[in-house]
Amino acid sequence: MSGTSEGPAPAADLDRAVVTDSDFSASPRTEPPTYQSAFAAAPLAMAVVDREGLVVGANETLGELLGSVPEALAGQVAAELVDLASDARTWHAYQKVLRGRQARLRCTRRLKHPDGQSVWVQVTVAPLGTGEPGVLLSLADISTQRELQARLRHLQMHDPVTRLPNRTLFFERLSAALEVESYAQGGTGRIGLCYLDLDGFKAINDTLGHRVGDRLLAAVAERLTRCADEAGLTRGSAPLVARLGGDEFALLVEDSTGTDQLADLAEAVLKAIQAPFDISGRRLSVSASIGVVERHAAGTTPTALVQAADTTLYWAKADGKARWTLFDPERNAHRMTRQALASTLRPAIERGEFTLEYQPLVGMEDGRLRGVEALVRWNHPQFGMLTPNRFIGLAEEDGSIVQLGRWVLATACRQARQWQLDHPGEPPIFVSVNVAVRQVWDSDLVEDVAEILAETGLAPGLLQLELTESAVMGSAGRPLQALQALSDMGVHIAIDDFGTGYSNLAYLSRLPVAVLKLDGSFVRGFQYEGTGAPPNPADEVVVEAMIQLAHRLGLTVTAECVETSAQASRLRRIGCDTGQGWLYSRPVAPDRISELMSGQTAGNP
Incomplete structure (x- = not known):
């Protein structure tokens, strides 16, 4: 409808002008009787406001809505009646409408009736029409809609089982708490989170049914709420308790005062959850694991924040459950590093980021170099040179140990053959390579060894394969067959770290084992000469007995972690064949092994 002053608008048009936001074209100054009749009978609360923002006239509906009479509203400031000046944005928009620079304004306001009740209204301000001074102010009571919307929102934002805030509302509150404005205006500027789940809930849910499980969750929610309320007694507000899903709950502490506050809350929660629950005539017991950030x-x-809490919850469970654990940045950094390494292991093998160092194995009688152990290193572009304990376990978990082990084996054999060619006048040294059990199960180790020996030209007798004691002692079926085939081929089989696993010496007679490598703990257990400590002959007796038994079985013995000449002297006295350790050399590059071999040739062992 275009603005015009030619005659009054029918009552229906007047009503439609307000409801549909069309331009209101009827002027109260034109045909007063018709205008006043329509204005007074309209079910919509309305008022005419002049350019100064004062009420010129109001209808009965507006008077009832505001708890007044139309006559008393005349001359009052319209913006004050309907709270249009409470925020700057609305106020500026209202001023523009009054001056004719904006078509209309629509906003929602909560007005307080004189009887104490609150009323939600939708306020619309629109020009009267072209050439007509002032605006039409109309108010629609939307309290019922707001109440329905509030109920729907409550249902959407709360868990039906526990009646606690759900994941959506939790993240809404958390996001608001982390907004710059929220912590920049006073407060501690800190935030805390207890993230927990129930130990043993799944068993209860599976055996007793979901109905009992739901009642247990509701009972847990009540105890968590009680803990939060008690924690809030000493502060301005209680922590927000939310159910995030399943048997996972969270307690959010805004403006936390430090880790002590979160620790006290976690302790209270643990104690509350551990008390038995009486559910449907049954006494049920559960505990909680809590991650605290x-x-x-x-x-x-x-x-x-939630990822950190979830990680810490996992630590609490891994550490034994029924406890709380505080987030540790260093532990988390190690976990992140482990994940980063795991994700780049296979590509690193293809990119050639691995290298080998070699640690000498020296004859105890003459001190001459007998062989070397190949030790793999990862020259990581981000974390630098990594030792095997940082990545071998990961490689075994994801199966890349097969590919890596094959590369180590081929590289070590090729190097051993090269030393042989470079020192034709010196007895060739053997190379010892560690083999993981998964290499035996997930690949054809026998075929791999045969192919590599053929390609490199290394004699089988110059290759030694090391397996852990637990792996060898438990061998049966395919692993045992593979070990036997390798032994028949002429390859030596060694048990690494002997004495830390089964220590079943009788079993050795039925295995194709040629070498025992005594774990370094036996050597470190020897009393050092010159320390003043009383001698403990039991250490030496045990090692001597193992060496003698090994020799009777036709095996040779290598002592690991030999660090002092006193240790070497005692090991030599009790018959140990070879030694390995820092006394002789740390793991070194291939060129250094060549120098050692050249030194022996020159008469300098």
Whole structure:
């Protein structure tokens, strides 16, 4: 409808002008009787407001809505009646409408009736029409809609089983707490989170049914709420308790005062959950594992905070459950490093990021170099040179140990053959390579060894394969057949770290084993000469007995971790064949082994 002053608008058009936001074209100054009749009978609360923002006239509906009479509203400031000046944005928009620079304004306001009740209204301000001074102010009571919306939102934001805030509302509150404005205006600027789940809940849910499980969750929610309320007695507000899903709950502490506060809350929660529950005539017991995070709000995000709490919850479970664990940045950094290494292991093998160092194996009688153990290193582009304990376990978990082990074996055999060619006048040294059990199960180790020996030209007798004691002692079926085939081929089989596993010496007679490598703990257990400590002959007796038995079985013995000449002297006295350790050399590059071999040739062992 275009603005015009030619005659009054029908009552229906007037009503439609307000409801549909069309331009209101009827002027109260034109045909007063018709206008006043329509204005007074309209079910919509309305008022005409002049350019100064004062009420010119109001209808009965507006008077009833505001608990007044139309006559008393005349001359009052319209913006004050309907709270249009409470925020700057609405106020500026209202001023523009009054001056004719904006078509209309629509906003929602909560007005307080004189009887104490609150009313939600939708306020619309629109020009009267072209050439007509002032605006039409209309109010629609939307309290019922708001109440329905509030109920729907409550249902959407709360868990139906426990009646606690759900995951959506939790993240909404968390996001609001981490906004810059929220912690920049006073407060501690810190935030804390207790993230927990129930130990043993799945068993109860599976055996007694979901109905009992739901009642247990509701009972847990009540105890968590009680803990939060008690914690809130000493502070301005209680922590937010939410159910994030399944048997996972969270307690969010805004403006936390430090880790002590979160620790006290976690302790209270543990104690509350551990008390038995009486559910449906049954006494049920569960415990909780809790991950606790407390940090500055600045610089963190909802996702980062919850991830840290989830990681810490996992630590609590891994450490034995029924406990709380505080987030540890160093432990988390190690976990992240482990994940980063695991994700790049296979590509690193293909990129050639691995290298081998070799540690000498020296004859105890003459001190001459007999062989070397090949030790793999990972020259990581980000973390630098990594020793095997940082990545071998990961390689065994994801199966890349097969590919890596094949590369180590081929590289070590090729190097051993090269030393042989470079020192034709010196007895060739053997190379010892560690083999993981998974290499035996997941690949054809016998075929791999045969192919590599053929390609490199290394004699089988110059290759020694080391397996852990537990792996060898438990061998049966395919692993045992593979070990036997390798032994028949002429390859020596050694048991690494002997004495730390089964220590079943009788079993050795039925295995194709040629060498025992005594674990370094036996050598370190020897009393050092010159320390003043009283001698403990039991250490030497045990080692001597193992060496003698090994010799009777036709095996040779290598002592690991030999660090002093006193240790070497005692090992030599009790018949140990070879030694390995820092006394002789740390793991070194291939060129250094060549120098050692050249030194022996020159008469300098």
